[in-house]
Amino acid sequence: xxxxxxxxxxxxxxxxxxxxxxxxxDLTVLGEAANGAEAIRMTAELHPDVVLMDIRMPGLDGIExxxxxxxxxxxxxxxxxxxxxxxxxxxxxxxxxxxxxxVKDAQPEELLLGIRSVASGDAVVAxxxxxxxxxxxxxxxxxxxxxAEVPPPGDARLSALTEREREILTVIGKGWTNTEIAARLxxxxxxxxxxxxxxxxxxxxxxxxxxxxxxxDTKLVEPS
Amino acid sequence: xxxxxxxxxxxxxxxxxxxxxxxxxDLTVLGEAANGAEAIRMTAELHPDVVLMDIRMPGLDGIExxxxxxxxxxxxxxxxxxxxxxxxxxxxxxxxxxxxxxVKDAQPEELLLGIRSVASGDAVVAxxxxxxxxxxxxxxxxxxxxxAEVPPPGDARLSALTEREREILTVIGKGWTNTEIAARLxxxxxxxxxxxxxxxxxxxxxxxxxxxxxxxDTKLVEPS
DNA sequence: GCCACCGTAGTACCGGGGTACCACCGCCCC
DNA sequence: GGGGCGGTGGTACCCCGGTACTACGGTGGC
Numbered sequence: 001x002x003x004x005x006x007x008x009x010x011x012x013x014x015x016x017x018x019x020x021x022x023x024x025x026d027l028t029v030l031g032e033a034a035n036g037a038e039a040i041r042m043t044a045e046l047h048p049d050v051v052l053m054d055i056r057m058p059g060l061d062g063i064e065x066x067x068x069x070x071x072x073x074x075x076x077x078x079x080x081x082x083x084x085x086x087x088x089x090x091x092x093x094x095x096x097x098x099x100x101x102x103v104k105d106a107q108p109e110e111l112l113l114g115i116r117s118v119a120s121g122d123a124v125v126a127x128x129x130x131x132x133x134x135x136x137x138x139x140x141x142x143x144x145x146x147x148a149e150v151p152p153p154g155d156a157r158l159s160a161l162t163e164r165e166r167e168i169l170t171v172i173g174k175g176w177t178n179t180e181i182a183a184r185l186x187x188x189x190x191x192x193x194x195x196x197x198x199x200x201x202x203x204x205x206x207x208x209x210x211x212x213x214x215x216x217d218t219k220l221v222e223p224s
Numbered sequence: 225x226x227x228x229x230x231x232x233x234x235x236x237x238x239x240x241x242x243x244x245x246x247x248x249x250d251l252t253v254l255g256e257a258a259n260g261a262e263a264i265r266m267t268a269e270l271h272p273d274v275v276l277m278d279i280r281m282p283g284l285d286g287i288e289x290x291x292x293x294x295x296x297x298x299x300x301x302x303x304x305x306x307x308x309x310x311x312x313x314x315x316x317x318x319x320x321x322x323x324x325x326x327v328k329d330a331q332p333e334e335l336l337l338g339i340r341s342v343a344s345g346d347a348v349v350a351x352x353x354x355x356x357x358x359x360x361x362x363x364x365x366x367x368x369x370x371x372a373e374v375p376p377p378g379d380a381r382l383s384a385l386t387e388r389e390r391e392i393l394t395v396i397g398k399g400w401t402n403t404e405i406a407a408r409l410x411x412x413x414x415x416x417x418x419x420x421x422x423x424x425x426x427x428x429x430x431x432x433x434x435x436x437x438x439x440x441d442t443k444l445v446e447p448s
Numbered sequence: 449g450c451c452a453c454c455g456t457a458g459t460a461c462c463g464g465g466g467t468a469c470c471a472c473c474g475c476c477c478c
Numbered sequence: 479g480g481g482g483c484g485g486t487g488g489t490a491c492c493c494c495g496g497t498a499c500t501a502c503g504g505t506g507g508c
Contacts, residue, residue: 010328012335016240108235162484175433178465191486197466207466207494209399209436216440216447223441386454402495415456421496431464431496 002119005046006032007039008054017052020108036060043069043076049119055082063096070097077118158218160202168195172208173215226343229270230256231263232278241276244332260284267293267300273343279306294321301342382442384426392419396432397439
């Protein structure tokens with residue numbers, strides 16, 4: 001019997017998942033969480049085999065909730081679901097330690113299959129995302145030794161950034177162009193581009209605009 | 225007995241709706257449509273009392289489907305649902321002749337209430353949207369008392385913008401690309417570019433990144 | 449009736465942003 | 479000493495964003 005916790009801020013979405021899951025003999029829904037904080041609390045209490053995690057939730061989002069659940073070292077696996085098929089979420093989600101990543105418009109059978117796969121220790125990625133993920137990650141693969149080191153405490157989605165990268169992100173958030181950053185920080189523009197590229201990859205931002213928004217949302221940059 | 229047609233491209237979402245609706249004695253689900261064209265065809269055939277219409281669907285979207293269904297003069301009412309609480313959808317949807325507009329993260333009770341209200345000829349708008357709709361439309365109303373002109377909301381830097389331009393700036397602030405804006409607001413990309421260009425000129429922003437920052441600074445967009 | 453403004457749409461063009469890939473150096477730490 | 483990582487720098491390439499026009503229907507005001 002596989003136990004599941006549903007974490008989604010939309011009651012109707014939860015209802016749909018619950019109905020689907022409870023129609024299966026081998027699946028049990030242990031509970032429902034409406035935000036990331038609840039998901040963490042209920043996971044610690046109920047120890048589900050799988051957490052069905054929505055990304056966009058009020059307060060603590062699904063990425064950070066995933067990161068913290070995985071960090072406990074518990075057996076619980078996280079299967080991330082989102083309405084968007086944007087790969088930036090996949091990057092961040094998988095980096096946070098999720099065991100899978102599916103899009104919500106998947107066929108019910110896909111979802112059920114995904115849950116069972118994840119529960120048994122495997123990982124699943126929506127076929128639509130697989131190609132892009134491979135392309136993006138193939139160069140980073142040699143470092144994948146599996147010893148997931150716990151990210152430094154403090155910020156949420158910024159934890160993977162180095163000190164320098166956080167500096168760069170700050171000025172990106174102020175609206176500086178690559179040329180301006182290079183000039184004012186006494187760097188070559190190619191260096192700036194390298195930094196920016198890594199920042200986008202690590203934070204799962206599609207472009208510098210998403211990075212600006214991230215800088216504001218994380219209060220790395222304050223409104224003036 | 226109230227008959228309902230569900231139009232949504234996501235199977236799981238449809239399942240959630242169907243389960244909820246069929247748990248009610250006075251509601252019957254006549255069928256499910258996965259896109260706008262199907263919704264129109266099935267409505268013409270089945271004459272449901274209410275169409276539960278998702279906005280974002282492949283091919284013919286919910287707005288246009290609503291427009292055509294309403295244009296038939298049939299008794300069928302359209303209740304629009306979306307995952308977004310963005311008012312631009314409300315504008316378009318209500319202009320297209322929808323009888324209601326709810327967000328998907330509504331409580332099930334809200335949805336049921338909305339369906340019954342719409343079926344009985346009333347109209348419903350999610351409370352969260354009502355204020356903004358009023359704010360946006362009050363200036364289009366015949367200025368009854370002739371007193372205070374409604375001042376443009378927020379910062380002085382936004383005062384030169386038209387209503388539409390403020391809408392566009394809002395979604396720019398959310399990080400949407402021109403392509404996404406065009407798709408989600410049902411515009412040509414060239415139109416979006418025209419709008420964006422005028423916004424940048426009027427606000428004195430050198431690029432959309434400055435515009436994003438402006439949107440945050442003026443609280444046109446709030447950090448999430 | 450005319451004009452200004454708004455929203456829509458198009459074409460053509462250029463430059464910066466982002467990606468892919470590679471390389472070197474100076475740390476620090478097994 | 480070897481290896482990983484962070485910071486720096488380079489080249490080549492493509493695409494989106496932004497600019498500069500033009501255009502046309504609708505609406506409201508004078």
